[in-house]
Amino acid sequence: MPQRNIVEAINNALADEMESDPRVMVLGLDVGKLGGVFRTTSGLVERFGAERVVDTPLAEASIIGASLGLALAGMVPVAEIQFLGFTAQGFHQLGPQLGKYRQRSRGRYHCQVTVRAPFGGGIRSPEFHSDAVEAQFVQSPGIKVVMPSNPYDAKGLLIEAIRDPDPVLYCEPDRLYRAGRSEVPDGPYTVPFGKAAVVRQGEDVTLVAWSAAVELCMRAAEKLADEGVSATVLDLRTLVPLDVETLCAEVVKTGRCVIVHEAPLSAGFGAEISATLMEEVFYELDAPVARVAAYDVPFPAASLEDYYLPSMDRVLTAARRTMQS
Amino acid sequence: MPQRNIVEAINNALADEMESDPRVMVLGLDVGKLGGVFRTTSGLVERFGAERVVDTPLAEASIIGASLGLALAGMVPVAEIQFLGFTAQGFHQLGPQLGKYRQRSRGRYHCQVTVRAPFGGGIRSPEFHSDAVEAQFVQSPGIKVVMPSNPYDAKGLLIEAIRDPDPVLYCEPDRLYRAGRSEVPDGPYTVPFGKAAVVRQGEDVTLVAWSAAVELCMRAAEKLADEGVSATVLDLRTLVPLDVETLCAEVVKTGRCVIVHEAPLSAGFGAEISATLMEEVFYELDAPVARVAAYDVPFPAASLEDYYLPSMDRVLTAARRTMQS
Amino acid sequence: MALSKNRPVQGRRSVLLPDGTIASGAKSRMEEEFLLDALRWMMKSRLYDQRVIALQRQGQFGVFSPGTGQEASIIGSAMAVDPARDWMVPQYRELMATVHHGLPLEVITAQYLGKIAPGRIPDGVKVLPTQVSIAAQLPQATGLAWGLRLRGEDSVVITYIGDGGSSEGDFHEALNLAGVVRAPIVFFLQNNQWAISTSRRVQSATSSFALRAAGYGFEGVEVDGNDVMAVYDAACDAVQRARNGGGPSLIEAVTYRMSFHNTTDNPSRYQDPKEFEEARTRDPIERVQKFLAGLGLWDAKREAAWTEELREENEQALQHAAGAAAPRPEDVFANVYQEPPPRVLRQRSELVDGARG
Amino acid sequence: MALSKNRPVQGRRSVLLPDGTIASGAKSRMEEEFLLDALRWMMKSRLYDQRVIALQRQGQFGVFSPGTGQEASIIGSAMAVDPARDWMVPQYRELMATVHHGLPLEVITAQYLGKIAPGRIPDGVKVLPTQVSIAAQLPQATGLAWGLRLRGEDSVVITYIGDGGSSEGDFHEALNLAGVVRAPIVFFLQNNQWAISTSRRVQSATSSFALRAAGYGFEGVEVDGNDVMAVYDAACDAVQRARNGGGPSLIEAVTYRMSFHNTTDNPSRYQDPKEFEEARTRDPIERVQKFLAGLGLWDAKREAAWTEELREENEQALQHAAGAAAPRPEDVFANVYQEPPPRVLRQRSELVDGARG
Ligand SMILES: Cc1ncc(C[n+]2csc(CCOP(=O)(O)OP(=O)(O)O)c2C)c(N)n1
Ligand SMILES: Cc1ncc(C[n+]2csc(CCOP(=O)(O)OP(=O)(O)O)c2C)c(N)n1
Ligand SMILES: [Mg+2]
Numbered sequence A, B: 001m002p003q004r005n006i007v008e009a010i011n012n013a014l015a016d017e018m019e020s021d022p023r024v025m026v027l028g029l030d031v032g033k034l035g036g037v038f039r040t041t042s043g044l045v046e047r048f049g050a051e052r053v054v055d056t057p058l059a060e061a062s063i064i065g066a067s068l069g070l071a072l073a074g075m076v077p078v079a080e081i082q083f084l085g086f087t088a089q090g091f092h093q094l095g096p097q098l099g100k101y102r103q104r105s106r107g108r109y110h111c112q113v114t115v116r117a118p119f120g121g122g123i124r125s126p127e128f129h130s131d132a133v134e135a136q137f138v139q140s141p142g143i144k145v146v147m148p149s150n151p152y153d154a155k156g157l158l159i160e161a162i163r164d165p166d167p168v169l170y171c172e173p174d175r176l177y178r179a180g181r182s183e184v185p186d187g188p189y190t191v192p193f194g195k196a197a198v199v200r201q202g203e204d205v206t207l208v209a210w211s212a213a214v215e216l217c218m219r220a221a222e223k224l225a226d227e228g229v230s231a232t233v234l235d236l237r238t239l240v241p242l243d244v245e246t247l248c249a250e251v252v253k254t255g256r257c258v259i260v261h262e263a264p265l266s267a268g269f270g271a272e273i274s275a276t277l278m279e280e281v282f283y284e285l286d287a288p289v290a291r292v293a294a295y296d297v298p299f300p301a302a303s304l305e306d307y308y309l310p311s312m313d314r315v316l317t318a319a320r321r322t323m324q325s
Numbered sequence C, D: 001m002a003l004s005k006n007r008p009v010q011g012r013r014s015v016l017l018p019d020g021t022i023a024s025g026a027k028s029r030m031e032e033e034f035l036l037d038a039l040r041w042m043m044k045s046r047l048y049d050q051r052v053i054a055l056q057r058q059g060q061f062g063v064f065s066p067g068t069g070q071e072a073s074i075i076g077s078a079m080a081v082d083p084a085r086d087w088m089v090p091q092y093r094e095l096m097a098t099v100h101h102g103l104p105l106e107v108i109t110a111q112y113l114g115k116i117a118p119g120r121i122p123d124g125v126k127v128l129p130t131q132v133s134i135a136a137q138l139p140q141a142t143g144l145a146w147g148l149r150l151r152g153e154d155s156v157v158i159t160y161i162g163d164g165g166s167s168e169g170d171f172h173e174a175l176n177l178a179g180v181v182r183a184p185i186v187f188f189l190q191n192n193q194w195a196i197s198t199s200r201r202v203q204s205a206t207s208s209f210a211l212r213a214a215g216y217g218f219e220g221v222e223v224d225g226n227d228v229m230a231v232y233d234a235a236c237d238a239v240q241r242a243r244n245g246g247g248p249s250l251i252e253a254v255t256y257r258m259s260f261h262n263t264t265d266n267p268s269r270y271q272d273p274k275e276f277e278e279a280r281t282r283d284p285i286e287r288v289q290k291f292l293a294g295l296g297l298w299d300a301k302r303e304a305a306w307t308e309e310l311r312e313e314n315e316q317a318l319q320h321a322a323g324a325a326a327p328r329p330e331d332v333f334a335n336v337y338q339e340p341p342p343r344v345l346r347q348r349s350e351l352v353d354g355a356r357g
């Protein structure tokens, strides 16, 4: 089977969908000839033309707002925001507008719009580029929030997003863009929303993560195995919808849970996971659910990002502490 | 002592600070002659002049962004955003800019800016006006998030906010604006950030809330008392900084906790409270911490708001269930 | 050497003067029959405002922003687009424009009464929902116009904005993008001199909002917004240009808000009564009536008859809307997701069960 | 009747032509001594770019956006403001303007090297931090200018923006507000024809960004951005006007990005080499050298000597910055709150303890 990294998987998903559905179009900054600053849209303008692969003016609110309008006209826009942190410039068009449009129109209209954006630390980006603000959109109901962690899911979840009649925010872990290739089939396939993946099955502790933090948890699980601790790694894949069932089942199996995310701790989505476990499986917990997250300060200068982001050490420490409780 | 409602308390706080510090100025939509759509700035332009009480163009990002610049020039701006939901239009100037400016300038600059905005359901406002999006700003470190629930605190916390060298988002519960008068001293005083208030002391269950939900919890506590359940009501007052110490102490005393907020459940700030309790006092809990919140859909038409917002019934049900665990 | 001096407006389009005469040398596309129709709609709009304000005062209507004083802008612009193929993207103050465009009055009324299903814009009616978030509709309208062209349709989009809304970032981004993609769209700016209590002078130092079009590479025109003939003509030009591939236009209709901002507002706190009185002399409806009277097509009798007829029409819509099904608790969850996530379904059951008992 | 036809620019200010001669009839405020100083700064800027790009290729420098090709805009504008009382609010491509304004080169260099304390703008230097979030600096600059006036200061603010950044909503809101409050500010737009890979044509359909000023009620002027004399003169006019209470100005400096967007960019994917070659014939530095050579003030020997001197200056700054204290783990928590909340202090201890062992 063909091997692809995440950039290639995304590129392939876009090409497949544009091929099979003439309504699908791509718009955003530098998505045309440049192929996007990370090359996720490379080759698309050559293949599908400048009417369907559109370099827009530098204005995020209008990229998102126009996508809403394009969808109402019957197009299926896939908008790229150059970095997730710059959704802030179009924030009012995302949660409040895209997320509410079906409701506001009493069901007359819906918005089949996908907004893609890379994010996350680990590549020494300048300020704002690394901000992991996914939880902010969970507080904007109506928007689905999708967080792929690997090439196979990246393609399948993106196709699912494009086909979803409702708006989807699809966040790409830039640190893992070219981290490695794995099997990604040719041709369209989907990975359903709201189904978490058990990417490693263990018995002692459940590590819960999404996006690039899954990779960190996998490495941590290896180390824990050396210490005789067998860890499950659960990849949530989507935050909205949330797979409460699998989450609870996998935590109940081990009785212990550590949540890892790259966003700041306070009001990060890890809090929702912990609160959900509190409500659903309190009596089956053998230890308090722990969180390992970035600190409650803004993303620092690139030279400091290794200290800021959840480290292997911090994950291991939390897992060990959880095991001792 | 003089009696004031929240509108009057805010107005009085602004007047006191403008009186004692000539750098303090007020800007925003309709804050001048109209005195603000809720009259919180009533009389200020007559007293302090149009240079210090400024009706701005209808553009939230520039209200917030200009406030940042005004602060750098040595003014102390208090910006009003007409409704909290419209901070979305200036989102990039709030968390990412105000919240990071001290860090971005390596400490050379700081932003003594207060952004005030009313919010919350219960007054049959049109769409966007009621959105309770406070948790989104907790994921923007660098911004303090202040949620007064009563006239005394409204004045003291606002003066604290204006004097705080760092940026503060001050959210006003419009449903309670004129809900009643209580003692609010003349002249400046402050209520410190990060100190939760035990507004009712009980023994069986701790109700945790902020802003207008405190009033709901107080009413619920009365009802619970009739049923023989004695409830503590804890008013967090500020979400950033969070008073973890008092929170934990008050929950440990009762062993039971119900969190009530008007924002949607998922990734609302209630999740942070629950997760924090999980981490800090897991072994002292007699029952899982419960949350009562708005549902995970956008704020509906005004005609439906009573079904959407946390109701007395839902608070009582959660408290009773918690007591039975 | 300055490129762009803040110069006085070169010419505000004007046809029908406040005294009901035609400006010298001016001509309009509007013929008499058509003008009578325009008058009918303008009167309907004003009468609806009056009735609804009365109802609101009795607690029987939601927060409402009347179009009083702006009827020439609202109706003149709406008459320039074709409900069968063109799309209308409103802000909130042009209710009767959307009705002219095919949205049944009882439907939009039902929305104000908090109804859900009865407030749904019927299929086939090419109107987007009222937008409360100022200027947010503009990038959306640009996208819609752009998409319609991509879909090969022959449609034009007209979208509304106020003098206040012209200050939002969305205004700029939407117009700039529309210029770049040459979207078939008309940006219709109703400069009614007020954004709640904020006067036009505070909103911008520009001498004319229409000047902004040059900064986006398309035509801008200023028109007497109380002159239904001039508004109609300017809008027709813009629609035609858009339909012929000529791209967007910006029309600034200079008018006056002859009522409060909305039913919660009290203009006496900020409005100079003299300015208001002056504005009344430029009433958009009276001048049409005077003009038609001059032609022998209008008199007090006809006015009384129409008023009664239109009141009755409005009343029927109001009663129809009032009688439509009230929202049910579970409507809280209606129309959010095509397939609600399990967590939302669980919340829905909780609400329904809770409401049952 | 149209107010605002998308007409060609009336006149782009120009003094020093690409061939090093003075445009007929043109005169500049810049005298020879001053022009030599300008040249020195322009050369310093280009040499710094070259050195830093080489370092970046060796992994010894952060992501960097060179000013190559834009030196006349960068230096000509900076020379028009007074570091002692005026403020500079940069985007990111005018590094040498901020150095001219008093920010030590080693300080801004230290920022690119990820240093914390050594990258702090020294007290008294009236420069705001580099802004990566496009256009976000503009409303801030407006507020700063407004505030300085309220504080009774005699200061003017100059702020920078690109052709790309001109499309952001913040551009519009900032300029409109500046017009309303008559802020003493100069908006200096470097139209270098590119926003990463997006060409000027895609950015806006307007024939000139300077036209937009009329929409905000102040002066807009277009200037040859590769002509340091014209840039300086236009900026001086604008600064003077602002200082005298005449309010804001917009200057569009039409220039060309003669390098990549930043060190991660590869323009060969999108740029026509012919266009680039053509742009090189309009080099802002060469024309000054030719002009001065014509006066007998410039020759190869002087060029070699200056180049060596400036390289040495730059090198010292680079080495000073490289040798400055590296960040410590706890700097993650530095400069966020004046008094960090307890939770943040706890996190800080956790990090420090974890880092210790
Ligand atoms: C983004 C946003 N900010 C603020 C408001 C509050 N608000 C509602 S109407 C209005 C004034 C609008 O003025 P204008 O655009 O001139 O339209 P008009 O009401 O005059 O028709 C304001 C500030 C809002 N609804 N949306
Ligand atoms: C709000 C925002 N959106 C996108 C980006 C990514 N980005 C960085 S530079 C740039 C292009 C800027 O072009 P222009 O304003 O012309 O300035 P130039 O780089 O040409 O100096 C873009 C899109 C950003 N930094 N900020
Ligand atoms: Mg208005």
Ligand SMILES: [Mg+2]
Residues within 6 Å of the ligand: D162, D163, D164, D190, D191, D192, D193, D194, D195, D196
């Ligand atoms: Mg550029």
